Amino acid sequence: MRKDWIAGLVLLGLAAGYYRMTGDIQRSQLSDLVGAASFPRLLAVCLAILSALLVVTGALKQVSAAKAADTAAAAAEVAQQPAPGDVGTAPADTRRAFLRAGGTVLIGVGFLLVAPWLGYALAIALLIGAMLLYNRVVLNWKLVLVSVAAGIFFWALFGLVFSIPLPRGVWPRWLGL
Amino acid sequence: MDSPLSIVFNVLTGTAALPAAALGVIWGIIGGALPGISPSISMALILPLTYTMNPVVAVITLAAVYVGAEYGGSIPAILISTPGTNSAGATVIDGYQMQLQGRGGLALGISLVMGTIGGLIGLVFLVTLTGWLAGVALMFKPATYFAVGVLGLSVIASLSEGSLLKGLIPGVLGLMLATVGNDPISGVNRFTFGSVNLIQGFGPILVMVGLFAVSELLEQSGLPGWPKATGTRIQLPSFKLWRTRLAIPTVIASIVGTIEGIIPGAGGTVAAFISLNEAKRWSRHKEEFGHGSVEGVAAPECANNVVTATTLIPLLAFGIPGSNSAAVLLGGMLLHGLRPGPMLFVSNPDVVYGLYGGLFFANIFMLLIGLVSLRGALWLVNRPRPYVLAVVYALIFSGAYSLNHSLFEPAVVLGMGVVGYLMRYVGFSPLPMVLGVVLGFMVETNFRRALELSAGDYGIFVGDPISVVLLGISAAFVALSLVRTVRDKLKQRAAGMPA
Numbered sequence: 001m002r003k004d005w006i007a008g009l010v011l012l013g014l015a016a017g018y019y020r021m022t023g024d025i026q027r028s029q030l031s032d033l034v035g036a037a038s039f040p041r042l043l044a045v046c047l048a049i050l051s052a053l054l055v056v057t058g059a060l061k062q063v064s065a066a067k068a069a070d071t072a073a074a075a076a077e078v079a080q081q082p083a084p085g086d087v088g089t090a091p092a093d094t095r096r097a098f099l100r101a102g103g104t105v106l107i108g109v110g111f112l113l114v115a116p117w118l119g120y121a122l123a124i125a126l127l128i129g130a131m132l133l134y135n136r137v138v139l140n141w142k143l144v145l146v147s148v149a150a151g152i153f154f155w156a157l158f159g160l161v162f163s164i165p166l167p168r169g170v171w172p173r174w175l176g177l
Numbered sequence: 178m179d180s181p182l183s184i185v186f187n188v189l190t191g192t193a194a195l196p197a198a199a200l201g202v203i204w205g206i207i208g209g210a211l212p213g214i215s216p217s218i219s220m221a222l223i224l225p226l227t228y229t230m231n232p233v234v235a236v237i238t239l240a241a242v243y244v245g246a247e248y249g250g251s252i253p254a255i256l257i258s259t260p261g262t263n264s265a266g267a268t269v270i271d272g273y274q275m276q277l278q279g280r281g282g283l284a285l286g287i288s289l290v291m292g293t294i295g296g297l298i299g300l301v302f303l304v305t306l307t308g309w310l311a312g313v314a315l316m317f318k319p320a321t322y323f324a325v326g327v328l329g330l331s332v333i334a335s336l337s338e339g340s341l342l343k344g345l346i347p348g349v350l351g352l353m354l355a356t357v358g359n360d361p362i363s364g365v366n367r368f369t370f371g372s373v374n375l376i377q378g379f380g381p382i383l384v385m386v387g388l389f390a391v392s393e394l395l396e397q398s399g400l401p402g403w404p405k406a407t408g409t410r411i412q413l414p415s416f417k418l419w420r421t422r423l424a425i426p427t428v429i430a431s432i433v434g435t436i437e438g439i440i441p442g443a444g445g446t447v448a449a450f451i452s453l454n455e456a457k458r459w460s461r462h463k464e465e466f467g468h469g470s471v472e473g474v475a476a477p478e479c480a481n482n483v484v485t486a487t488t489l490i491p492l493l494a495f496g497i498p499g500s501n502s503a504a505v506l507l508g509g510m511l512l513h514g515l516r517p518g519p520m521l522f523v524s525n526p527d528v529v530y531g532l533y534g535g536l537f538f539a540n541i542f543m544l545l546i547g548l549v550s551l552r553g554a555l556w557l558v559n560r561p562r563p564y565v566l567a568v569v570y571a572l573i574f575s576g577a578y579s580l581n582h583s584l585f586e587p588a589v590v591l592g593m594g595v596v597g598y599l600m601r602y603v604g605f606s607p608l609p610m611v612l613g614v615v616l617g618f619m620v621e622t623n624f625r626r627a628l629e630l631s632a633g634d635y636g637i638f639v640g641d642p643i644s645v646v647l648l649g650i651s652a653a654f655v656a657l658s659l660v661r662t663v664r665d666k667l668k669q670r671a672a673g674m675p676a
Contacts, residue, residue: 003602003603003604004603004604007603018353018368025365025367027365028363028364028365031360031363031365032628032629033628033632033633034624034628036360036362036363036367038625039356039624039625040353040356043349043352043353046349047346047349047350050346050349051346053342054346057340094602097396100398101395104398105395105591105595107570108570108574108587108591108594111587112574112584115584120575120578127567127570127571127574128568128570128571131563132563132564132567135398135566135567137561137563137564150567150568150571154571154572154575157575158575162226162229164578165582166578
């Protein structure tokens, strides 16, 4: 299928890049007979072979699926019915799923960026609030209350119970603490 | 040297093992009851929190989470036809029918009792077989250990869903990821790009939490909520019912669960479905299966709990995790500097025997906590999905941060989650990749040690009879997987479907 051979090509590129980077590994005086770069090189070759096979099998599958679709379309034309695959909802669903996942990743990235500035408790509260809003929970007092309560709970659990030094943000400096 | 029983007694009385086992079971039931949170995810979420614990207590906690999650998964499976865990998929078939007939309480009771019985039976096999296999493993040389690593990776890859290639590629990717950081032999930096954070490499925990938990969270983003469960009271099966209807499924599930637990890659889901199938084959009430059969609930629930113990046999004896959950447990052990394998019995007998004792009590706690926790589990099952996702996301970041008190770890977890999500999209299984990361050190160091001993002669890998057998089994699994793929394609072609 299409995604198989595309993934194969990406992995082939990764194998090539990884192999090239093994050239940067220094040879140590303490090194053994095999050396620190040999095993990674072996892995790069394995990945390249497997990726090439994935490209070939993916392309063959796509050709075979295209032939089958042509046959089905011809048969459907005779019967004047839509051929399987004509509906076209699956790519839209996939795109939507990718976008939803991408949004969730962005919320995570946002948390990582703001946590050093806002401090852990506030950043976690914002993370939870953003996730709830993103997953279509209506913005109301309950949402705000849950986010704040969760922020305090996580801060108490990790900061007080487990004694983990959490990011404090700019507040202590601003407040002169 | 202390006897195993005195070690168990010392661990259970001298540490916080028992409360940890109870809390682990509670956490497992919570995780299992939430659809989409598998046992391995439940374990991965709590994994960073075990960092500060005593190593034995940490291992017991993780094992107890696994035990609890298998029962927890059956709660939404029976009440709302939504399996909380993959292995509870087999329980849905008859369990939900029993719920529709107003016998959901009995189905939950059967699940709880059979799960406990299964867990204890699995523990007996674990205790009996692991020590013996670890004794065999003491004869291993570097070439043999390399072959063991190759066997673990190839078996998992060949049993992965989809094609063999899609199992092997993640395995190689995992091994590549394991090469980042200090070279285990010479100490030179590899693929660190000058970053101090990368000198220690990618911790297996970060890879696991990302690939299992974050990718699942990304997958569930935007999905509609699950149905609401209605209240019910748990009802334990009578001894007469067990003797007349549930004894045979117990025997079947014990055999299947033991075999499937020992084979890497098979796991609780396969064991549950095979047990269900065999229970039907040997039942006098075949017509009831699919329509609310008590045996149809008992067999899979017993089998998946047998696997919670027997999947630890290859882990403890050889250091090879056979399932996602065993891989997370291995991650927990590595976090505390423990390397599973035969030497663990010599260097850290408290961990091995403490784990046995902890598993025993975890199963007993599961029975007791399961009896009183149904109301809480019902409340959880009825939580809207967005709230669950938001709290899990916060827990993932907080747990990853707590490992090294740095935001680099949560960033790695997020990155691994994206990799895991893309892998799922393409159809790659994440388990071989996790296995590659956790086995990378063992495979590479033994590969290089063997070549050092043989002065660069690759013949050493087939010079030892045990290595030859292990590599032969690896080749057989790969060949069988290829044969299966070709046979399926021929069948599809014969049926006129595109290959």
